Amino acid sequence: MPPDCSVHVRPNRCLNSNYRFIECRHCADCCPRSAVRIVENAPVIEENLCSVCGACTTACQTGAIEREDYCEENLVRMAIQIEGKRVVLFCGRHQEPVRRGSRGELVCLQTDGCLAEISETALFEIALNNLAELAVDHCRDCPDGANLGQILDHIDRANELLQTVGRKQAVCAREEPGEERGLRRQRAVSTGRPELSRRETLLRLLDGGKQMVLGNIAIDPFSSGAKQNREASRAEWKDRLVPIYREAWEKTEEHGESARWPSVRMESGCTECGLCARACAAEALRIVQREGELIHLYRPMLCVGCRSCEHVCPKQIISVRLEKTDKPFIERAVFRTKAIRCRSCGKLTVPNETGLCPWCAGKPSADDMKNALRRRLG
Numbered sequence: 001m002p003p004d005c006s007v008h009v010r011p012n013r014c015l016n017s018n019y020r021f022i023e024c025r026h027c028a029d030c031c032p033r034s035a036v037r038i039v040e041n042a043p044v045i046e047e048n049l050c051s052v053c054g055a056c057t058t059a060c061q062t063g064a065i066e067r068e069d070y071c072e073e074n075l076v077r078m079a080i081q082i083e084g085k086r087v088v089l090f091c092g093r094h095q096e097p098v099r100r101g102s103r104g105e106l107v108c109l110q111t112d113g114c115l116a117e118i119s120e121t122a123l124f125e126i127a128l129n130n131l132a133e134l135a136v137d138h139c140r141d142c143p144d145g146a147n148l149g150q151i152l153d154h155i156d157r158a159n160e161l162l163q164t165v166g167r168k169q170a171v172c173a174r175e176e177p178g179e180e181r182g183l184r185r186q187r188a189v190s191t192g193r194p195e196l197s198r199r200e201t202l203l204r205l206l207d208g209g210k211q212m213v214l215g216n217i218a219i220d221p222f223s224s225g226a227k228q229n230r231e232a233s234r235a236e237w238k239d240r241l242v243p244i245y246r247e248a249w250e251k252t253e254e255h256g257e258s259a260r261w262p263s264v265r266m267e268s269g270c271t272e273c274g275l276c277a278r279a280c281a282a283e284a285l286r287i288v289q290r291e292g293e294l295i296h297l298y299r300p301m302l303c304v305g306c307r308s309c310e311h312v313c314p315k316q317i318i319s320v321r322l323e324k325t326d327k328p329f330i331e332r333a334v335f336r337t338k339a340i341r342c343r344s345c346g347k348l349t350v351p352n353e354t355g356l357c358p359w360c361a362g363k364p365s366a367d368d369m370k371n372a373l374r375r376r377l378g
Contacts, residue, residue, distance in 0.1 A: 007052055007067045009043050013233045014064035015281055016041045021311050027056040027065055030116075032146035036065075053144045054117030058154065061304035062233035062281060067113065072122050072237060075111060079126045082107050086131040088174070091115045094138055115139075116147035116154070119237035123158035125244050127170035132158075136173045163256040165248040233281040234304060242301050246329040255326075261300035263323040266335035269315050270296075272350050273358040276309035276318055285309055289339060294348055296335040300328035314358075 011017045015024045016038065027043050028036045035049035036056055043056075043065065054067045079087045090110040107130075111118065115134050126132045134155065139148040151173065158171045249255070264285060272294050277287045284302035288295050303320075310318045339348040342357035349357035 006047070007045055007050060007054070007056065007065060009045060010064050010066065011042060013062045014042060015062060015233065015306050015308070016043070017064075018233070018281065019279070019306075019308055019311075022306060022308060024306070026059040026061070030055050030059040030147070030150055032144040051144055053114035053147060055114060055144070055147045055150055057117060058119045058235075058237065059150065061235055061238060061306075063235035063238075064233070067117070070113060070117065072117075072119060073240075075109065075118070076122050076125050078109060079107075079132075080129055082130070086133060087126055088133045088135055089115060089118065090135045091139075091142075093142055093144070094135060096138075114144050114147050114151075116144075116150045118151075118154065119235075120154045120157040120161070121237040121241040121244065123154060123171050124161050124241065127158060127162055127167060128165075128244075128248055130170075132171045134171070134173050136175055160259045161245060164259050165245075165252040166254055166256060168256065233306075234283075234302060238302075238304070242329055245301070249327065249329070258324040258326050259328075260322045261325045261328040262303040262305040262320055263300060263325060264296075264298045264303070264309065264334050265319045265321070266296060267317040269317050270335060270337060270350065271315065271352075271358045272337065272339070272348065273314060275312045275314070279308045279312045281306050281308055285334075289348060292339060293336050294339045294350070295333050297331045298334045299331045300325050 015022045020041065023038075023041075025038060028034075028038050032053065032055065033049050033051055035046045035051070037044050037046065045065075052067060054070065056065045057067050057070075079089075085107050088106060088108045090108065091114050092110065092112040093114070094110065115136065118134075123132055123134075134151060136148060136151055139145050139151070155171050155173055159169055162168070162170050272287070274287060277285050277296070280286075282302050282304045284300070284304075285296065285298050288297060305320065305322075307320045310316075310320050337350050340351050340355070341347070342349050342360055343355040344360040345357060347357050347359075352361075354361055
């Protein structure tokens, strides 16, 4: 590992920093040396413990952690220049690597970090034209050997995506010299978010109006500067996958079994408060007006699975789960309802007896304010 490399945190992309109700620990839990700690709801990297393996950079779905002087696109570019061969990837600590050499149909490349730093996107792109093999035969003896599980998960996910475009088991792991490892079943990962009861959510709506949810959001999504302070929280490797996967899908004549992606489900009872779309960290969910309707549009490939939309919904009618999905790059309608203008503020809302949007309906009336003032003054 180059001595001048370092890993740094981008707080404006961190779910913990932007949302008080999310307790994401992906970066801390994956670190083999316990160098990442969550302090005051934000990741802190202990430089004296960090080996700069880069595992936390791919564990983070929002790109909140980056390693300097690492360009995954350069690795991919070198690998795909040689089409139709088997590409073997070695980590920077491997004891017997073949450095950028080739022998017959075999091409070997070595990175300066851990193989856990190579994302599922990179493996998918490399394996579209080549067989990709990750040399993990020395991982168990490595100080960062705990990353092996993450490496295998990346292989699983890449193979799952490759299968949908007609490429079966194009990525494998070599656990022993000359031995290949096939497809494993991918584990679902929980965000570890705290549960919020229906009663507590309803009380917050009645008592606080707008503050019901905004009190749980560090950056007010209704403020004019919200978009300037909070970037669309998606990792660079996740953004890069969208056009690559779409192109591969559209070129494929016979598709395999669909891969799993985060899926948003909405039940009836939506009040069109707009909190779900405004709280979406990855901007995967948005609300548009079309022909007198309000439509919730969702793109699975952009979703990072943070479930912020589920958490802020005052009616708790939104759920996020993993489902097999065709064409996840296509935006689709997950909910639609007729729209009227709020008779108080003029914003679009659902038809109701009061003719008010949820925010105006939650405001105290003039009589309520007078009565409250009289009680306070005695």
